Amino acid sequence: MSTFGRIILDYGDYLIRESEMDILRGPRWLNDVIMGFYIDYLSREIFPEEKTSIKIVSPEMTQLLKLCDIEDLVNLLGDITKYQFVFFPVNNFDDPEQITAGGSHWSLVVYSRTENVMAHYDSSFGTNQVSAETLYRHVSLAMNPKPTYSPRGCAAQENGYDCGLHVLCNIEAIAAYVLKTTILNGVHTAKSDTVGKMRGKIIELVEGKARACSGDKLN
Numbered sequence: 001m002s003t004f005g006r007i008i009l010d011y012g013d014y015l016i017r018e019s020e021m022d023i024l025r026g027p028r029w030l031n032d033v034i035m036g037f038y039i040d041y042l043s044r045e046i047f048p049e050e051k052t053s054i055k056i057v058s059p060e061m062t063q064l065l066k067l068c069d070i071e072d073l074v075n076l077l078g079d080i081t082k083y084q085f086v087f088f089p090v091n092n093f094d095d096p097e098q099i100t101a102g103g104s105h106w107s108l109v110v111y112s113r114t115e116n117v118m119a120h121y122d123s124s125f126g127t128n129q130v131s132a133e134t135l136y137r138h139v140s141l142a143m144n145p146k147p148t149y150s151p152r153g154c155a156a157q158e159n160g161y162d163c164g165l166h167v168l169c170n171i172e173a174i175a176a177y178v179l180k181t182t183i184l185n186g187v188h189t190a191k192s193d194t195v196g197k198m199r200g201k202i203i204e205l206v207e208g209k210a211r212a213c214s215g216d217k218l219n
Contacts, residue, residue, distance in 0.1 A: 009210045012040040013058075016206050024199050024206075029104065030164030032059040035089055038168050038202055047175050054175055055083040062088045066135040077142050085178050086111040088139075089167050092131045106163040108170050109135055112184045116147045119184055121174075123157040123166035154189035165198040166190065 005018025014037040023031060039056050047054045057065075057080065064076055065088070080086055087110050093103030107128035108121045118140065120132045129151070136149045154170055157163055169190030177187045 009206050009213065011037060011209060012044065014040060024203050027161060027199060029161040035059045035164055039089065041205065042171060049083065052179060053084040055080055056087040056171060059089050059091065062090055062135065065138055066090065066131065067094065068138065070141065073138055073142055081143055084113050087171050088135060090128055090132050090135055092128050094131065106167045107132060108167045110174055110184060111147060115183055115185065116145060117150050117184065118147045119150045119152045121152050121154040121170050121189060123154060123163050155192050155195065158192065162195060165195045169195050169198055
């Protein structure tokens with residue numbers, strides 16, 4: 001999805017522009033820039049991988065892993081499989097020529113090394129089954145022992161555009177849970193009211209960091 005307009009925030013590998021803010025206020029389907037930005041924020045500031053043994057993979061890398069040639073898989077995976085839990089935001093865009101995520105639906109696959117499972121959480125149950133299973137088939141080839149694939153329940157989205165919000169909220173909810181319990185079983189995924197507040201939360205985060213960056217430049 002193309003982005004345009006004035007740059008609001010430069011954070012990590014992502015530029016949040018006016019077009020992303022329009023999407024958030026929309027309400028509209030979250031593009032890979034917004035998804036990637038918030039995941040980058042979680043990875044850096046909330047669940048840093050060097051302290052938590054949690055890895056949250058970017059939408060772009062998840063796309064590559066889903067569509068790559070098998071011979072490229074090991075190099076792309078790198079050390080991902082060393083983590084206790086790995087989160088993959090999956091979309092249903094299946095053009096191997098495109099690196100960007102694109103698509104029209106997001107869901108979440110979570111690998112638990114302790115339980116040897118790759119669990120799939122889809123707020124429109126079954127919609128992303130093909131894409132999630134494709135990712136599973138690729139990633140599991142590099143894992144020994146091979147994990148099982150397990151569709152799991154989560155709150156259902158109430159419209160056609162909040163799937164990305166469900167994914168981001170479920171990443172937070174599941175990551176917080178596994179840090180306490182070290183397992184996925186028994187997890188309570190994000191509730192609908194939490195998802196409903198997520199657009200405002202991301203807008204506040206972007207605007208707050210933009211103000212902080214402006215202040216730093218002035219000082």
